[in-house]
């Protein structure tokens with residue numbers, strides 16, 4: 378199996394504040410949580426290899442997407458490092474045979490999912506595909522699914538893990554913490570979380586034959602409620618987008634890869650709409 382790992386940081390054990398995971402915050406705890414992030418990835422890799430995974434491609438998927446401590450990674454792991462990728466958190470996954478979501482978090486608006494957001498919190502108030510409110514996990518899983526790649530494992534808080542399993546019931550979950558609102562967690566110790574992830578990763582690879590690619594039925598309709606009205610003004614300029622409400626835009630296509638790129642274009646342009654002039 379060629380395994381793909383998309384790793385975010387909000388769902389890492391103990392994480393409950395942006396100050397832990399934003400390198401640019403003065404006096405942040407980023408250096409410490411960057412290490413915990415890396416150690417959770419190492420646990421997932423160790424479990425995957427114990428379960429029989431072969432080649433591993435890791436996509437660093439948090440913030441500037443340059444977080445993982447590269448020389449801690451074992452031999453034989455390739456890394457996608459850096460931001461502005463067309464397919465963002467699932468870039469270059471086309472040739473993989475299964476995927477892990479490590480350190481994932483809940484969708485914007487989700488109660489009891491610490492640091493919940495969907496891609497760009499300053500722009501995306503809610504994202505829906507075919508009427509389903511989507512998290513990053515759902516949006517990313519559907520692109521993987523279009524490429525025939527099933528999601529095998531998700532790690533994060535209970536809300537995030539169980540939310541994904543409602544839509545993708547074959548996904549093995551590793552719950553490392555319980556969220557108490559948006560900025561507090563009741564968490565496992567980092568080493569205990571890593572043990573849970575390692576065991577779940579091994580199980581996920583062994584059960585890979587039961588997992589299915591997740592796809593949306595066509596035509597695929599993306600609707601985005603944005604945070605500010607001028608963001609809808611800007612996004613509606615993108616060919617194919619229609620303004621259907623005061624702060625709501627719509628994009629319809631049969632190819633989910635096109636829908637996903639439209640979504641990425643929308644949140645990038647939306648961010649430019651409200652950037653300081």
Ligand SMILES: [Zn+2]
Pocket residue numbers: 385386387438439440
């Ligand atoms: Zn993140």
